[in-house]
Amino acid sequence: MASLRDIKTRINATKKTSQITKAMEMVSASKLNRAENNAKSFVPYMEKIQDVVASVALGSSNANHPMLVKRPVKKTGYLVITSDRGLAGAYNSNVLRTVYQTIQKRHKSTDEYAVIAIGRIGLSFFTKRNIPVVLNITGLPDQPSFADIKRIANQTVNMFADGTFDELYMYYNHYVSAIQQDVTEKKLLPLTDLAANKKLTSYEFEPSQEEILEVLLPQYAESLIYGALLDAKASEHAARMTAMKNATDNAKELIRTLTLSYNRARQAAITQEITEIVAGANALQ
């Protein structure tokens, strides 16, 4: 049995750890709050642009912009959003496992695909496994603005436009609620699912429909990437909050059992002392 002092030390250490995890939980909770707000302020933009894209692209019969048309797939791009730091439970491993399995299943050689990694954890995961990473960005702030992601979004969309990729998928954790985040696969390009949910407005085009699509579609695709990032960030904070809450709970449970064995050990020591005194007294008689 561990000595009284050892148990005491462990109790103290566990208490310190639980204080830290508790603090991290609260930090994540407030970050989650802000991430939710960011996602909310993005909604009007997304809705608007979706509306216009659907109206413009579906409004006429001969919309044959390259970003709308499926082409034979020679190379697939995977855009994977992970976090920069760990301690977020299964947040990163869920996404990475899904991507890794999908890639193994769909492709035979590394020529057929490439990865665009957002977040340090994903980047090191793919480099370690010799999976080609064409673009990466790390060190994004917790509340990313569009300007932070603009460059990589732009390059990604351009890689589709210039034929580097023939299709592009996004993988990220979709934020359902504070306790649930689902790994989502979303086909980003070509844009095939432009469902118009409202009645379409017929527009005048200035100068022409083709030229408008030229501007509109890349902007739309970039905003989809940004939307996914906001979603993923909210999930990250939620996952970290849950992970830290679990850690705090576990620490509390551990402290409880340790305190119990500490008290037992203390009681045992006292009993032993009494027995020794009594035995000593008896021996003197």
Added chain:
Amino acid sequence: MKTIKVSVVTPDGPVYEADVEMVSAKAQSGELGILPGHIPMVAPLQIGAVRLKKGGNTELVAVSGGFLEVRPDQVTILAQAAEKAEDIDVERAKAAKERAERRLQSKQEDIDLRRAELALQRAINRLNVAGKRG
């Protein structure tokens, strides 16, 4: 006087929302003025200032491209970045301008000239809009 609702929306949230008498913007095909009752239209914008006329005052919003959508009851400007004149960070725009100018002058092979030019345009646009205020 008749007015029309205008909103300028960016991925980081709405920037401007108001009822105005006239909107004028620089579209890629040229200067464009929208009055209430305009037919539905979509037009891509250049990097420039959007002028919003309201009760004798003109407000300016700097936009970095994007496009303009006109509906019977509403005008929406969707841009990747937009700022009202009073929200522009002049120091940052100046720094961006100098950086872009340095890049353009350095004439290295590996820099993206077009991107540097666009960055310069955006910076100049912001400075212009901020300068005209008041």
